[in-house]
Amino acid sequence: MLTLVKYEIVQMNRRKDKYILFLILIIMAAYYMKMKVTSYMMVFYPESFKGVGVLDIILYIFSGASKSFLIFSKNVELPISYLIYLVYMSVMTYCIFDGKNDNNIVLKIGSKKKWLFSKLIISFINLVLYYFMVLVVAMFITKFNFDYNEIADTSILKLDYYNTRYIDIYLLLLCSFLTSLAIMMIQIFLVITVNEFVALIATLSIYVFSMFNCTYLFIANATMLTRSNLFLKSGLEFNSFILIDFVIIVVSLVLTIMMLNKKDFL
Structure with missing residues (x-):
């Protein structure tokens, strides 16, 4: 198992061009949000503005789309950071699977389950890496300023609650991480049962349709603070999402294990 995981890490390193691309996109999105908050605060609240903090950047990256989001409306901005997020998650999971090469590996090691769990481990590492990249980018762009601007976030993000606690932000990240993991598990199941491309389209669809439908049926709603009752009085229940994700x-x-047992790698 350890040898397989090491092999997957080597393979992941060969995909460093994709990591660099998404890192650049995250940096661009973070800079855009930082400038947006800075401009707003300097105009409306110059006396109380002390700079954009790490948590402000994280909130914007995971802000997602409002309930009234309409892609054809000229008055609504595309949630660029959310789009980067969903593409990263889905594409990196897609890249982990390698058709004929995977077939050869399974035949060589003689264990489907070891192969599957090595894929699960490397997918989990990718997930953790994304959140780590977001944190590192936010820290460097804000010069390690961990302050939280309630006025900026409630005014620009239009949050209902003005007394947002730090713990709420951590809970948002926990819920988003678990939901990303749940969607990733759906994608891996579809890879095993159908193929990699269909699985990619399906998971991208889950993320995209979640932007237009505020319902538990589209679980990617849990990755957006604009859909959570932690930040909006009319938001969907945080605890319900946690339960749904675990299920x-x-x-x-x-x-996936059941289907894997039936899958023929010859």
Whole structure:
């Protein structure tokens, strides 16, 4: 198992061009949001503005789309950071699987389950790496300023709650991480049952349709603070998303193992 994981890490390193691309996109999105908050605060609240903090950047990256988001409306901005997020998650999971090469590996090691769990481990590492990249980018762009600008976030993001606690932001990240993991498990299940491309389209669809439908049926709503009752009085229940995520992760894992046993790698 350890040898397989090491092999996957080497393969992941060969995809460094994709990591660099997404890192650049995250930096561009973070700079855009930092400038947006700075301009707004300097115009409307110059006396109280002390700079954009790490948590402000993180909130914007995971802000997502409002409930009234309409892609054809000239008055609504595209949630660029959210789009980067969904593409990264789906594409990196897609890149982990390698058709014929994977077939050869399974035949060589003689264990489908070891192969599957090595893929699960490397997918999990990718997920952690994305959140780590977001944190590092936010820290450098804000010069390690961990302050939180309630006025900026409630005015620009239009949050209902003016007493947002730091713990709420951590809970948002936890919920987003678990939901990303759940969607990733759905994608891996579809890779095993259908193929990599269909799985990629399906997971991208889950993220995209979630922008237009504020419902538990589209679980990617849990990755957006604009859909959570932690920040909006009319938002969807945070605890419900946590429960749904755990159910999806467990069910997807069980079904994936069942389908893997039936899959022929010859």
